[in-house]
Amino acid sequence: MTQLKANSATFSGRTIAIIAGEASGDILGAGLIRALRKRYPKARFVGIGGDEMIAEGFHSLVPMERLSVMGLVEVLGRIRELFSIRARLLDYLFTTPPDVVIGIDSPDFTLAIERRCREAGIPSAHYVSPSVWAWRQKRIFKIAKSVDLMLTLFPFEARFYEEHHVPVSFVGHPLADRIALEPDTLAARESLGLEVDKPVLAVLPGSRGGEVERLGTLFIEASRWLQARRPDLQLVIPCVNRDRERQVRDLVESLEVSLPVTLVRGRSRDVMAASDVVLLASGTATLEAMLLKKPMVVGYRLSDFSYKILSRLVKVPWVALPNLLAQEQLVPELLQDDATPEKLGAAVLERLENEQERDRLHQAFLELHQVLRQGADERAAAAVSELLESRS
Known part of the structure; x- marks a missing residue:
């Protein structure tokens, strides 16, 4: 058995198990497979993945869509199936042990599998850190028992793991590799049919119906506040699908916005690239806006109950990724009671009209982009x- 394993390593005949549970993980997994295949041309890749990974020669034991559940109610409705998938996957991994198991994001599902495999002597790694640095920090002890290696997208995450003596490697963010250091604003405006010589405000209230209902009205009212001061402003709102487009159109009509409003299905990155300023909810979109070198204003509201609970749990001073990366407030964050149409509008107006501030942000965002542009795959x-x- 030992000789067989040695020969397998010599001829790059590794078996590498990867588990991805959602579309973003599928993209990361595909890039990882391409890069690993350069080192191990005869490697076999197996586990759970989507179309992107399958296109790279990956064998998915279960359709990835069966793991892509969101929300407590949906998870509870599928809990038996999820437990069954986990049991079948573990049985496969124990019966035909791979050389390594790599979970990509989806920590509620993947970390438990990584821990079981590690206990069985199979090396395990996790790609994309849970937000353990921000809240529920005691999860670090569970993670330490589950993985031999944590792969992080951001440097501040790696520092957190180092402080807790968990083996870690900061690899950079794939988006930073894919997005050009200098965006082509003119080309983006032309591709969207916008007037190239008038200012553009991109508005991104979120991708889910509840978010759009909660933040869409707020953001559009802020845009209406701006129209009285900048009647030349073009408003562009990307919508993730037909339902969100219908929802946003109803909001715009009900609030009688007189600004030119362009609704775009998908293409949120093009919309941000075309803009002068972005008004958006917190989340990954703030990272994209930063990589596109766009001044932004972050606004967010939760129910009072949820906000009180989260404000006690969260251990970081900011929510926007540019601020977390810079460890200073580059981007205004107007949360909860501070998220009013007037305050949001005023913050956007400041970034539209203050050229010196735009230049400062461009340089700061460029430096952060270079930090993240590491060739993540x-x-x-x-x-x-x-x-x-190290385990051969």
């Missing part, structure tokens, strides 16, 4: 390879 593959070779 290759760095992740190198770290996994080092883990593999």
Whole structure:
């Protein structure tokens, strides 16, 4: 058995198990497979993944869509199936042990599998850190028992793991590799049919119906506040699908917005690239706006009950990724009671008209982009390879 394993390593005949539970993980997994295949041309990739990973020669034991559930009610409705998938996957991994198991994001599902595999002597890694640095920090002890290696997208995450003596590798963010250091604003405006010589405000109230209902009205009222002061402003709102487009159109009509409003299905990155300023909810969109070098204003509201609970749990001073990366407030965050149409509008107006501030932000965002532009696929593959070779 030992000789067989040695020969397998010599001829790159590794078996690498990867578990991805959603579309973003599928994209990361595909990039990781491409980079690992350069090191292990004869490797076999197996586990759970989507179309992107399958296109790279990955064998998915279960359709990834069966793991893509969101919300407590939906999870509870599928809990038996999720437990069944986990049991079948573990049975497969224990029966035909891979050389390494890599969970990508989806920590509620993947970390438990990684822990069981590690206890069985199979090296495990996790790609994309849970937000353990921000809240429920005691989860770090569970993670430490589950993984031999954590691969993080952001440097501040790596520092947190180092402080807790968990093996970690900062690999950078794939978006930073894919987005150009200098965006082409003119080309983006032309592709969307916008007037190239008039200012553009991109409005992103979120992708889910509840978010759009809660923040859409607020953001559109802020836009209406702006129209009295900047009647030349073009308003562009990307909508993730037909339902959100219908929802946003109803809001715009009900609030009688007289600004030119362009609704775009999908293409949120193009919309941000075309803009002068972005008004958006917190989340990954703030990272994209930063990589596109766009001044932004972050606004968010929760129910009072949810906000009181989260404000006690969260251990970081900011919610927007540019601020977390810079460890200073580059981006205004107007949350809860501070998120009013007037305050949001005034913050947007300041960033529209203050050229010196726009130049300062551009330079700061460029420097952060370069920090994250590390060749994430290759760095992740190198770290996994080092883990593999250390166990050969």
